[in-house]
């Protein structure tokens with residue numbers, strides 16, 4: 001096979017790889033954010049310009065040196081800027097006007113310098129040096145941008161960042177060797193360039209895809225665990241994540257309390273004011289709960305008007321104080337609807353988690369305490385297995401016969417002193 005045929009074949013194969021890569025990006029889920037959605041376009045343009053730069057690089061073997069240098073420098077620099085733009089758009093950022101002008105100026109300077117060098121000297125060293133610096137600059141800028149914007153907990157972002165750092169290192173160390181020291185026959189050099197470009201395309205596209213897919217997984221996880229009405233965590237979160245949180249707290253020797261609460265007579269709000277106002281009341285209620293959370297606490301809407309809180313690093317004494325404060329806070333913050341004020345109260349079931357407790361089983365006991373609070377007249381707190389009942393006026397009564405029997409969890413501690421003193 002002749003050299004020209006071989007070159008043509010390599011350009012064609014790289015064209016097919018470019019086309020497949022470009023099609024592949026269309027299969028990626030497009031984010032709704034305008035700038036983020038356009039990152040796929042810039043990734044495709046990166047592939048296209050890299051392919052074109054390979055095409056132009058091969059013109060040197062058929063005596064079209066000026067076109068080769070002008071085309072290669074232009075397309076390789078544009079490909080490097082496409083990497084920068086892909087990163088910028090991945091994080092939803094627009095390209096500032098000044099940067100746009102600087103990029104245009106940079107490209108115009110490169111083309112002018114390339115042309116001048118060709119005109120005055122046969123020496124290609126300057127042209128190659130120019131190419132190396134021109135491609136290096138945008139990749140370094142992309143790596144720095146990535147460092148500033150990336151989510152350090154996202155594996156996808158980390159992969160893309162390390163790929164960019166790898167590209168910078170490869171350009172700095174390998175670029176001069178390849179451009180100035182490698183003395184091989186034309187068809188061999190073209191084949192090496194072909195290999196380098198294919199690797200650059202595959203690695204960059206893989207990094208881009210991993211980064212996009214991983215942020216999609218994070219987004220989906222957020223949605224799966226989020227209650228759309230109140231923006232609290234939902235029951236899925238309780239099933240999937242709560243056991244891990246409790247186990248971690250136990251490992252750090254922290255006590256954990258579970259507080260379930262339920263709005264009293266919520267049905268009558270729906271019946272009297274309608275479902276939309278009922279929804280408003282749920283949002284209002286969840287905000288009241290959220291406003292009383294401490295860092296590390298977890299608030300979950302278990303369904304309907306029932307919420308669950310995991311109070312971390314909090315013993316039963318402190319939890320009963322906090323539940324009482326919460327109860328009073330809810331009762332003192334009616335929901336304003338038109339000219340009306342809908343007063344809300346809630347009933348609470350409280351439980352300190354024994355070491356090694358299964359949260360899925362223990363929630364049944366917290367629910368029993370909650371039902372007890374409802375049966376006792378609502379707007380009160382019952383601690384499961386504790387011989388006291390918290391009444392609406394904050395006085396503590398000894399457990400009546402209707403209170404939950406001190407049983408499996410009496411070892412959790414004595415009646416909270418503060419509650420008894422009140």
Ligand SMILES: Nc1nc2c(ncn2[C@@H]2O[C@H](COP(=O)(O)OP(=O)(O)OP(=O)(O)O)[C@@H](O)[C@H]2O)c(=O)[nH]1
Pocket residue numbers: 229262263264265266267268270274275276277278279282303304305374378
């Ligand atoms: N507006 C609205 N209502 C809901 C939602 N989820 C559940 N509900 C209603 O919440 C009401 C719950 O009623 P019940 O379980 O009888 O409880 P309650 O009226 O609060 O009475 P107690 O809990 O015994 O004090 C039902 O009417 C449900 O339709 C929701 O997302 N929005």
